[in-house]
Amino acid sequence: MLPILQADAPTRVQRCCRGVAVAMATCLLLAPSLPAQQDRALTLDAVHAMVAARSPRVRAASALSKAVSARVPGTLRLPDPQVQLGFMNYAVPAFRPDATLGMTQLQVMQMVPLPGKLSAAGAAARAQVAVADARVGVAAWDARGVATMAFHDLWLARASVGVTAETRALLQEAAAVAVAMYRSGEGGQGDVLRAQVEVARMDDELIRLAAMEAVATSKLAAAADTSADALTGTPVLPSVPDTAPPLGLLESRVLDGRPDLRVGEAGVRAATAAMDVARRERWPDLQVGMQYGQRRGEMGIDRMGSLMVGASIPLYAGSRQLAMRDEADAMRQMAVADLAEMRAETRARVAAVHAELRSAQRLRDLYRTTVLPQATAAAEGALAAYRSGRGDFMAVIDTRMAVNRYRLEQLNIRASEGRAWADIEMLLGRPFTELASRPSEASHD
Helix, strand or coil, rough: HHHHHHHHCCHHHHHHHHHHHHHHHHHHHHHHCCCCCCCCCCEHHHHHHHEEEEEEHHHHHHHHHHHHHCCHHHHHHCCCCEEEEEEEEEEECCCCCCCCCCCCEEEEEEEECCCCCCHHHHHHHHHHHHHHHHHHHHHHHHHHHHHHHHHHHHHHHHHHHHHHHHHHHHHHHHHHHHHHHHHHCCCCCHHHHHHHHHHHHHHHHHHHHHHHHHHHHHHHHHHHCCCHHHHHHHEEECCCCCCCCCHHHHHHHHHHHHHHHHHHHHHHHHHHHHHHHHHHHCCCEEEEEEEEEEEEEECEEEEEEEEEEEEEECCCCCCHHHHHHHHHHHHHHHHHHHHHHHHHHHHHHHHHHHCCCCCCCHHHHHHHHHHHHHHHHHHHHHHHHHHHCCCCCCHHHHHHHHHHHHHHHHHHHHHHHHHHHHHHHHCCCCCCHHHHHHEEECCCC
């Protein structure tokens, strides 16, 4: 608490308070940012490495791909043969063969699909493997994208905490100045209340940012399947290109390489292969069998053999095999339509992400070259007016608060730019640096 001022020395006290206020206001305007706590860096590359090695989503997609691959060899093999052992014409309950008709038989039956059926089934199975493999890529980039977004949220929360804590410290100093001036009779009670309200608002903002940091940390830990303790360190944003790639180049590259589109294209191929299998289902399957039998005769053991050839009859082809063909054809049409919709959605998303990136980059340049310099100049002008006795002390505080508010907005813009580049990576299915490394292929917007 400040000591109670003596009322018998107003002039000296007022001059002293004015000097202290001017000095504090100078510190408020010119105070540098609080030094960052020395801590190890948490880089986005390190986060990506953890996600690639530990992501449950990627592991699940990889396991599904292995499971689908394991089905392929079986589709290329003949159905399992059937073996039957029969005891014909045995007396019951003695279970002795009849002297004349009693016989023991061994029968083996094998179904043999017509040529082309097995190869078509194998092609369909391999097409499903291609779909599963493509989904592994989608899962990997989705997990990477989720982690990247959470990383930028974490960076934004940590950086905002630093700026907000600095602002709170400055406001506490401002509150002390306002109290001193109020007691000296040169300030109003409204200045004191305003300063105290601003300090409380900064406390509220720090609480909100702490919750935002906790949420971002938990999302990042979940994406990497690790604990929050493994993510200690100061997040450091990677460097990104200063300019956005041309929209035409970006769209062509995304349409050529987006992982989701690769899944859709593989799905069309799988549906086409399944339709080929369904069309062949109308063809009958052959059955080949051999039978061996023996019985005890008057001259010893009588041995007999049989050869059997049969075929399945598509008796209900109209409601079974032809219906399967229609189903497969409809599934292919659906896959083609899904791919067309995905391409249209991709073009729209590319345009939206490109617009977001261009907007973030323009705002970044605007804040760096115009907004912050002008806000700083306004703060300096308010300080100069206050020093000369023509200005209001709260104007110094307001202009300094504006500078800090613009600094927070600048952090948001930088995080938005990083998220836009992360979206571009997810759309491309590869690091955005590969796109920026070939400017000769760029086309104008």
